[in-house]
Amino acid sequence: MEICETIMLICFGLSWPISLIKNIKSKTAKTMNVQFTLLIIVGYLAGIAAKFIGGQFNFVLAMYLLNLVIVVCNLIVYFINKRYDRMREAGQRV
Numbered sequence: 001m002e003i004c005e006t007i008m009l010i011c012f013g014l015s016w017p018i019s020l021i022k023n024i025k026s027k028t029a030k031t032m033n034v035q036f037t038l039l040i041i042v043g044y045l046a047g048i049a050a051k052f053i054g055g056q057f058n059f060v061l062a063m064y065l066l067n068l069v070i071v072v073c074n075l076i077v078y079f080i081n082k083r084y085d086r087m088r089e090a091g092q093r094v
Contacts, residue, residue, distance in 0.1 A: 002060050009063035016070040023074060027094055029081035037075050044068040 023032055044064055051061040084094045 002058065006060050006063060009060065009067060013063060013067045013070070016067060016074065020070060020074050020077060023077045023081065027081055027084045029078050029085050032074075032078045032081065034075070034078050037071060037078065040071050041068065041075065044071065
């Protein structure tokens with residue numbers, strides 16, 4: 001059972017760095033959805049909580065934590081890019 005959960009987390013986990021790189025390069029928050037990102041973070045926190053409650057300290061928990069860190073990085077980039085958008089609107093260089 002855990003192998004399926006691990007495969008799912010690996011597949012999701014591979015997509016987050018791609019998204020992070022795209023968001024860093026774009027320097028705009030207009031293509032990002034902060035609500036979606038927050039929902040994903042809540043989902044990963046729930047998965048982590050389930051592992052702690054069940055006492056399952058294993059590779060799956062490590063995958064949840066790694067994915068959470070990368071998604072939080074995406075959230076940080078969102079706010080950085082949001083600032084870039086405001087700077088552009090004010091006529092400042094980014």
